[in-house]
Amino acid sequence: MPPGILTLAADKVTLSPANTGFMLICSALVMIMTPGLAFFYGGMVRVKSVLNMLMMSFISLGIVTILWVLYGFGLAFGTDKGGFIGWNGNFAGLSHIGLTELWGTSTIPVYVFAVFQLMFAVITPALISGALADRVKFTAWALFVALWVTVVYFPVAHWVWGEGGWLFKLGVIDFAGGTAVHINAGAAALGVILVVGKRIGFKKDPMRPHSLPLVMLGAGLLWFGWFGFNAGSWLGNDDGIGAVAFVNTQVATAAAMLGWLAYEKLRHGSFTTLGAASGAVAGLVAITPACGAVSPLGAIAVGVIAGVLCAMAVNLKYKFGYDDSLDVIGVHLVGGVVGSLLIGFFATGGVQSKAKGLFYGGGLDQLGRQAVGVVCVLLYSLVVSYVLAKAIDLVMGFRVGEDEEVAGIDQAAHAETAYDFAGAGGGTVGRKGPALGEALTKKVDA
Template sequence: MAPAITLAAEAPTLSAANTGFMLICSALVMLMTPGLAFFYGGMVRVKSTLNMLMMSFISLGIVTILWVLYGFSMAFGTDSGGVVGWNSDWVGLSDIGLTELWDGYTIPVFVFLVFQLMFAVLTPALISGALADRVKFTAWGLFVALWATVVYFPVAHWVWGSGGWAFELGVIDFAGGTAVHINAGAAALGVILVIGKRIGFKKDPMRPHSLPLVMLGAALLWFGWFGFNAGSWLGNDDGVGALMFVNTQVAAAAAVLGWLAYEKIRHGAFTTLGAASGAVAGLVAITPAGGAVTPLGAIAVGAVSGVLCAMAVGLKYRFGYDDSLDVVGVHLVGGIMGSLLVGFFASGKGQSDVEGLFYGGGLDQFWKQCAGVFGVLAYSLVVSAILALLLDKTIGMRVSDDDEVAGIDRAEHAETAYDFSGAGGGAARSTAPATAARAESKKVDA
């Protein structure tokens, strides 16, 4: 996704086909945020459903405005020390020509920036799943704004921006294993270590209130992920985007089977929640790797990640951190596995000629992947924890205990997801006369 260096004689011209393709991919990635809202919304208890939906939707508002004002410039502007970018002409997006092309590609700058905007919107929304039931909505909105500014925008530059240290090192991240999933998963871990556990964690049942909603959200994520992954090649000219599309489907399918197999062996049942979570785990894992591996490699990446993520979600009970909806177990672990497995399964026949260990390339790429993975993980974990601590000590991150127990939907949004006030009303009215008649009959008999 970073700009390529081309000779003047090779300067590309605007391609209507690639421009249209990328606009469609951008719309698909945008759909992933509402899909994530449904996925998370179904996994929480009834009393937190709307809050979970809103934690995703508010990211669409906040991050979009920040991206226009300065986010795009920070992520993809002229490099400064391999850490952050800047281009004053992009501040406010006011000095970009309608047909001005993204360097080395056949799509306008506006198309590239809106595609990348959807990544920026989705990433903080992913964090919200770890914080279900207990975070003030105002504090969450401020966290999203601060985190996008000091974590996501710089990390996106590291990984995809020309001059970014990970980009220059040669770390392969096709569509966001490090910049999106490890970044969000590490941030989630950092925040929950600061704000603590939900009331009743490991004591009260906290089962999903709507598994159909979870499955709907997973389906929307899976659908949108094709734009997320295939679109990251920024065009459709040489078949690499098509390879990524195929690998996205293959890895998700393998991860579903892997997760369900582990679940059956470990717990004795195939669950719908396991199928949905397995699909997401496979999609996460193939995101960094799909342009570098073959479809057989994608099966391996998906299957391994499906099993390991299924195992990882139980770690919160062993170590006592309350990752409400398994953001750490799925996104952090899945992102790590997909990124590191590039070092083993890169075939040299996809996005580049880089070969992994199993294709005769040795461990050189693996060590580069390790640098990218653990660099992003450490930075996001530490900075996210600091941001959460600052907010907690100033405005407070958590709702009151009473509001948490009663339900965060009513406390923060003055609404509930479902209105049961009229449920059974007709039956109650129709049976009332009969009940009264029976009571009167008993008096007469007495």
């Protein structure tokens, strides 16, 4: 991802209307991923918490957008300050940028790059929310999002992608967000879980997805939007690298879905729709850092490995006793780690950079660099996220009350419910609507 990676390409000094239009489309595709994530997560929770789950993603669109304009873009992509953070006063408020001022050596305006990167910043904290379903205060979550993007996401984005960022200078390859987005979010999820604790009834009560069609719809929107997420990260396609990223995204996602389903069939005896959706997302996560470094055959390997390992990892919460409600750790943290490390094996040296993996004669050098990036981002996000969550918990309480959790957060936090069961059916339901609605709600929740 530019600006650093773009120095590997030929110098580009004039604005390209084609690339500019392409990047605006890619920005819109990445934006639709956040509502897609909301549907994906919303379908996986019980009926009493659907709206809260949707809102935990949607609120990120509001909070992060404003912070990005005020100072986030400057911190992430401003002039490097020691390899760990950036700053550019002209980026504050996005108020001192020329309309046709180009971003680095690219052919797109700074405004276009800024809005594309904004969508990455928006979805990353939204990913964390899936681990916290059913049990956190909406106000506490909103405050956490604001603090977390400020002290975790913006600095890490600079480390990985900023001109002068220390991980970029080290040679860590992350085409579109394996470390900065997925490992970052997955580690943060674990940090917050350690503070807020388990849901009431964890490992005792059934907590099945209330709407698998919503899950599949969300997964489909994520898959669709991910082409903008990955292919757009080259900021154009004058040299064909964006096209390679697009192809690898499709290939790895398909392979991961098949790998997850095969493991599921062998382990549990069934091919499930939830497994298909989760496997696809695992493949999307794993190929994100690697889509500009591997060949399509390498993408198949990345996808299959990620699909199987993530399917195995989602069960770790029952073994170790942490309540990752919607498998953010099992899919995003593990998938991000797998995809980032596999670059050290499958990088061909012929796409985005000359760095080669072990299987292409590059030795262990690139694998070592990838491991440093993985470990440093994971530990930083885990520790800081834990501290932030602990501070919020001490000041205002991060978790809802027991009664609200048992009854459902939707009514308590949002004064709404996702479904009006009392209005279902004909005249009989009209006379017995409230009682029937209550019975149906209990049945779906179970």
